[in-house]
Amino acid sequence: MPEQSPAEAAAAATRHPFIRSYRPEDRADVARICLLTASGGTDASGVYSDDSLMPEVFALPYATYAPDLAFVVDDGAGRAIGYIIGVADTADFIDWWKREWTPGFTSRHPSPGPATAHAPSFTEADLLKAGADPERMRIAELGQYPAHLHIDLLPELQGKGFGRRLIDTLRDALAERGVPGVHLSMDPNNTSARAFYDRLGFHELAAHTPDSPLLGISTTR
Numbered sequence: 270m271p272e273q274s275p276a277e278a279a280a281a282a283t284r285h286p287f288i289r290s291y292r293p294e295d296r297a298d299v300a301r302i303c304l305l306t307a308s309g310g311t312d313a314s315g316v317y318s319d320d321s322l323m324p325e326v327f328a329l330p331y332a333t334y335a336p337d338l339a340f341v342v343d344d345g346a347g348r349a350i351g352y353i354i355g356v357a358d359t360a361d362f363i364d365w366w367k368r369e370w371t372p373g374f375t376s377r378h379p380s381p382g383p384a385t386a387h388a389p390s391f392t393e394a395d396l397l398k399a400g401a402d403p404e405r406m407r408i409a410e411l412g413q414y415p416a417h418l419h420i421d422l423l424p425e426l427q428g429k430g431f432g433r434r435l436i437d438t439l440r441d442a443l444a445e446r447g448v449p450g451v452h453l454s455m456d457p458n459n460t461s462a463r464a465f466y467d468r469l470g471f472h473e474l475a476a477h478t479p480d481s482p483l484l485g486i487s488t489t490r
Contacts, residue, residue, distance in 0.1 A: 284345025291339035318382025351422035
């Protein structure tokens with residue numbers, strides 16, 4: 270990485286990250302953040318045969334379907350370094366995914382690619398199935414928790430309060446729409462994320478299992 274000039278270093282020192290609404294030009298940054306945090310909170314580059322797979326399943330459909338419920342942390346220079354993405358009505362999102370996302374996804378990724386040096390427990394075949402079949406999102410608790418979310422922050426942003434602020438931003442946006450609750454699923458190996466959600470007041474839903482954590486919270490703060 271080229272060394273910063275004194276002027277660039279001075280400019281960087283005066284920048285302050287802030288939360289703003291997602292913009293179309295953030296799409297590549299959102300995909301990059303997803304990839305860099307997708308392996309239990311760490312970099313998933315090279316884990317699968319195609320680095321676009323994780324973002325195409327867990328980030329880009331959300332930014333496409335509900336850009337108005339996507340918020341990013343801007344580094345102060347226009348680059349997104351964290352995000353929260355969500356949908357207000359998971360059932361409608363599932364229907365949209367089948368109609369609008371699945372055909373393109375299966376065309377781009379018809380079968381698992383060559384094996385990599387990694388051996389993820391969530392295999393590439395599992396990932397392709399998740400991208401093709403959104404019915405995995407139709408949980409029994411959608412009546413009380415119809416919305417769901419994904420949140421990811423680059424390491425440089427973690428521990429600074431932005432995770433809580435992003436969650437609060439989305440909860441407020443959902444509450445304004447009359448959505449009663451929001452849920453999330455997560456990697457069971459990401460223990461730091463689980464501790465974060467517990468601190469915020471998320472609780473286990475009835476469909477929760479240790480291998481497939483499912484947490485929910487009211488949108489009312």
